[in-house]
Amino acid sequence: MRLAGKVVVVTGAGSGLGQALALELLKRGARVAVVDLREEGLRETQAKAGGLAGGLSLHPLDITDRPKVQALPEAVEKAHGQVDGLINNAGIIQPFKRLLDLEEAVLERVMRVNFFGTLYMTRAFLPRLLGRPEAHLVNVASMGAFVPVPGQAVYGASKAAVKLLTEALWAELQGTPVRVTLALPGAMRTGIAEHSGVEAPRAEGGVPVLEPEEAARILLDAVERDAFRVLLGKDARAMDLLYRLSPLYATRLIQRRMAHLLARG
Structure with missing residues (x-):
């Protein structure tokens, strides 16, 4: 789907990849409804948009609040007259701890934000997208959706659930105007740890880090060619190949690189 002239909703748009996506969409001639839990983040995105900010509408919202999510499509249509795309980008990580060391509230929050937030947004907007001549749905999962990371089980x-949901939607929506893209980012320079309330330790051995602006360009290029999925970052591409060749070797490699983080706990 060509993005010029389209209206796209982006969640988690107050920082990181979501903010970069919103700004890149504006540059490509789209109008954007930006959604984030933090209104101050949305104001920052608006300020960074500069002269293009007229194409933005700001929607402070908790994506786990189903009634408010269900009311959002009407608010977006009131602001822009239509909605042609949805990018479910908002997400959080967990503390780097073993499963049994996590509090129940943490487990539930991660699943609510990452999976149910994506599910609520998709169900709220899909009827509108199906009514457009062409439309696009993007769900941002993670490299962690296909390769296990100790301390992030x-x-x-939650991201594996998003991955399979997205692939199933791609199949279900064949023959409709809605195209679907699955995004699988690796390590990226974002504020996800800070906004998740989690300390962000570094893995041993060094990991290539993708800048969110570059990731946004790659992802939106994939949208414009209606790609089924897109891997964001050298690490995501390398681990995707390695996991296909040997899931056990790939799992052991990640375990060795991350083991010191769990040993600290």
Whole structure:
């Protein structure tokens, strides 16, 4: 789907990849409804948009609040007259702890934000998207959706659920105007740890880090060619190949690189 002239909703748009996506969409001639839990983040996105900010509408919202999510499509249509795309980008990580060391509230919050937030947004907007001549749905999962990371078991499970949901939607929506893209980012320079209330330790051995602006360009290029999925970052591409060749070797490699983080706990 060509993005010029389209209206796209982006969640988690107050920082990181979501903010970069909103700004890149504006540059490509789209109008954007930006959604984030933090209104101050949305104001920052608006300020960074500069002269293009007229194409933005700001929607402070908790995506786990189903009634408010269900009311959002009408608010977006009131602001822009239509909605042609949805990018479910908002997400959080868990503390780097073993499963049994996590509090129940943490487990539930990760699943609510990453999976149910994505599910609520998709169900709220899909009827509108189906009514457009062409439309696009993007769900941002994670490299952790296909390769297990010790200390991020619940985060990975939540993103694996998003991955399979997205692939199933791609199949279900064949023959409709809605195209679907699955995004699988690796390490990226974002504020996800800070906004998740989690300390962000570094893995041993060094990991290539993708800048969110570059990730946004790659992802939106994929949308414009209606790609089924897109891997964001050298690490995501390398681990995707390695996991296909040997899931056990790939799992052991990640375990060795991350083991010191769990040993600290």
